[in-house]
Amino acid sequence: MDLEKWVDKGIEFIADFGPKIIGALLIWIIGSWVIKKMMKGMSHVMNKNDYDESLKKFLISLTSWILKVLLILAVLGTMGVETTSFAAIIAAAGLAIGLALQGSLANFAGGVLILIFKPFKVGDLIEAQGELGVVKEIDIFTTKLNSPTNKLVIIPNGTLSNGNIINYSAEGxxxxxxxxxxxxxxxxxxxxxxxxxxxxxxxxxxxxxxxxxxxxxxxxxxxxxxxxxxxxxxxxxxxxxxxxxxxxxxxxxxxxxxxxxxxxxxxxxx
Missing domain, CATH: 3.30.70.100 (Alpha-Beta Plaits)
Incomplete structure (x- = not known):
């Protein structure tokens, strides 16, 4: 008698959650395949446009994680899990991190813009933020210059990307x-x-x-x-x-x- 009861409950569970589980698996498989193809296409476009290697890896990794989080939320929603609270937690965490790292995020955004639009490259002689020097290194957060007196000048990318830049090497x-x-x-x-x-x-x-x-x-x-x-x-x-x-x-x-x-x-x- 107990066996029949458990069998009935199992059949009821499968009837209720089977389609949801199958749908969730299909969404996960198809979503993962789409994300993989998108990352491959994104990498191809960046290689074609000669993006900086460090920027390329960072953007691909960041985009991949964002898409995977969205895919997980979609899978949980298909299975009937309430995702509103998850979205609220993620949004609150993002806001808190953004406020705490406001200056760093501005420098990060400036570094991304510099690496994408390339107003200068390593080896160029530039003048910016009252400093003159040869570009030694372009990082995500800062740009390093060698001054004519061989001093190392470090400029935050946030202020650098928002100010005037004179590139003496651009025209050759x-x-x-x-x-x-x-x-x-x-x-x-x-x-x-x-x-x-x-x-x-x-x-x-x-x-x-x-x-x-x-x-x-x-x-x-x-x-x-x-x-x-x-x-x-x-x-x-x-x-x-x-x-x-x-x-x-x-x-x-x-x-x-x-x-x-x-x-x-x-x-x-x-």
Whole structure:
């Protein structure tokens, strides 16, 4: 008699929960297959767009976990388990974590944006947040620069991604801006020819775009010439300092005077 009772209860249980269990298993199998295909497609897209390897792994792992949590909630809901409380707990935990890690999350979001949109890459010379340096490393939370004086500069990605960024390496060429002042009695054409010869004789100065020398200002005590050579990024400082030194020597050799500031003192007799 007891056996028949247990058999009846078993049949009743199977009738009630069998379809739900089968449905839950089907949802789990199909959902897992879909998630696997989505992750494979996501990885393919990231590889095609040359995403940073660390960012690619992180985004794939994060997306996979989110989809799996949603799949588990769907399976539990199919089996008749109330998932509203689970969703509320997850939302509350997410809010608490977000408030506790507000600054870190901002830096994380900034790092993701930098790694996705790539305003600069490792090895680029950039200026940002009042700092100038070569990009040494791009992490999820910070970006590290080597300054011209070989100091390590660490900038949080949150502020970096929200501020102005000057990438000196992006175009591959830089214009060197210099100004030479000569005496008002100097011959303008001769001065331009001497300075242009300094530029064209330097192998580090690019021929395209062509260098330029032009009168830029009639100052108080000098005629100022704008000297504009172009150089590769790696040669920028060499061209800058060599042009100053060679320009001074060439002007001296040509007898063209570089004036210095004069001060006139007027005394009133008693």
């Amino acid at each position: 060429k830089l214009r060197v801006d210099l100004t030479f002042g000569v005496d008002y009695g100097s011959d303008i054409k001769l001065t331009k020819d001497v300075l242009m010869e300094v530029l064209t004789s330097n192998p580090k100065v690019l021929k395209d775009p062509a260098p330029m020398v032009a009168v830029s200002e009639l100052a108080d005590s000098s005629v100022n010439f704008a000297v504009r050579p172009w150089a590769n990024v790696a040669d920028y400082w060499d061209v800058y300092f060599e042009t100053i030194e060679n320009g001074k020597e060439a002007l001296d050799k040509a007898g063209i005077e570089i004036p210095y500031p004069h001060q006139v003192e007027i005394r009133k007799e008693a």
